[in-house]
Amino acid sequence: xxxxxxxxxxxxxxxxxxxxxxxxxxxxxxxxxxxxxxxxxxxxxxxxxxxxxxxxxxxxxxxxxxxxxxxxxxxxxxxxxxxxxxxxxxxxxxxxxxxxxxxxxxxxxxxxxxxxxxxxxxxxxxxxxxxxxxxxxxxxx
Amino acid sequence: xxxxxxxxxxxxxxxxxxxxxxxxxxxxxxxxxxxxxxxxxxxxxxxxxxxxxxxxxxxxxxxxxxxxxxxxxxxxxxxxxxxxxxxxxxxxxxxxxxxxxxxxxxxxxxxxxxxxxxxxxxxxxxxxxxxxxxxxxxxxxxxxxxxxxxxxx
Numbered sequence: 001x002x003x004x005x006x007x008x009x010x011x012x013x014x015x016x017x018x019x020x021x022x023x024x025x026x027x028x029x030x031x032x033x034x035x036x037x038x039x040x041x042x043x044x045x046x047x048x049x050x051x052x053x054x055x056x057x058x059x060x061x062x063x064x065x066x067x068x069x070x071x072x073x074x075x076x077x078x079x080x081x082x083x084x085x086x087x088x089x090x091x092x093x094x095x096x097x098x099x100x101x102x103x104x105x106x107x108x109x110x111x112x113x114x115x116x117x118x119x120x121x122x123x124x125x126x127x128x129x130x131x132x133x134x135x136x137x138x139x140x141x
Numbered sequence: 142x143x144x145x146x147x148x149x150x151x152x153x154x155x156x157x158x159x160x161x162x163x164x165x166x167x168x169x170x171x172x173x174x175x176x177x178x179x180x181x182x183x184x185x186x187x188x189x190x191x192x193x194x195x196x197x198x199x200x201x202x203x204x205x206x207x208x209x210x211x212x213x214x215x216x217x218x219x220x221x222x223x224x225x226x227x228x229x230x231x232x233x234x235x236x237x238x239x240x241x242x243x244x245x246x247x248x249x250x251x252x253x254x255x256x257x258x259x260x261x262x263x264x265x266x267x268x269x270x271x272x273x274x275x276x277x278x279x280x281x282x283x284x285x286x287x288x289x290x291x292x293x294x
């Protein structure tokens with residue numbers, strides 16, 4: 001396994017809330033896909049049923065953090081500064097996937113866009129845009 | 142809130158104290174207070190909800206889920222009948238991490254309801270409401286099931 005892949009596994013295994021949701025990740029080169037298998041404790045609306053909007057927000061936020069964590073040279077987990085979530089379609093009782101796109105990375109701030117989808121990537125169910133605070137190794141302390 | 146009609150008084154406990162969401166029950170969300178157009182919820186600290194084990198604080202994602210949920214609850218408390226709603230967007234600003242080992246309380250106010258949209262703002266804190274860990278702003282679609290079938294993609 002690559003160093004990035006190890007880092008990613010260590011990151012997710014080290015976040016109790018990620019384990020609680022059941023978030024996994026797959027890495028192809030530097031491109032990561034986060035995977036959230038459906039589980040009944042993720043349901044927000046039992047009538048549809050639909051996955052809770054807060055779960056999707058948290059899952060996409062985690063996707064952004066995970067994508068940032070495989071960058072080299074960070075001394076600790078990035079911190080979210082602000083996020084904006086747009087809900088496009090209801091999340092059905094299916095596996096949800098998400099991919100993060102780092103749009104800009106500066107010395108202290110990263111701007112990340114995340115897209116979540118279920119059966120078709122071309123019809124995303126939710127989007128997230130966020131700013132994250134980075135702590136670089138040479139600035140730590 | 143100023144609305145103290147008999148209908149609201151009767152309806153508020155019926156909807157307001159009811160939480161039908163499996164996820165919020167799984168996270169242990171507790172309804173502290175409800176009134177017309179407003180709701181206050183709490184999530185207690187739990188080891189499996191930690192985000193950063195080094196810091197021992199509740200995950201940002203849990204705060205995200207709590208804010209989403211409290212906003213939806215406030216919208217339902219702001220409507221005159223039980224109507225399906227759906228989150229359109231949710232913006233969250235994170236001021237700071239919660240204190241290690243502490244739960245989080247969130248309060249939302251649905252300050253405007255139009256025919257199809259409800260607007261909400263919310264705040265989350267650990268100890269002092271004037272020292273928030275995060276604030277949120279959201280918009281909800283009202284009667285989300287009543288969309289014309291032809292517009293579905």
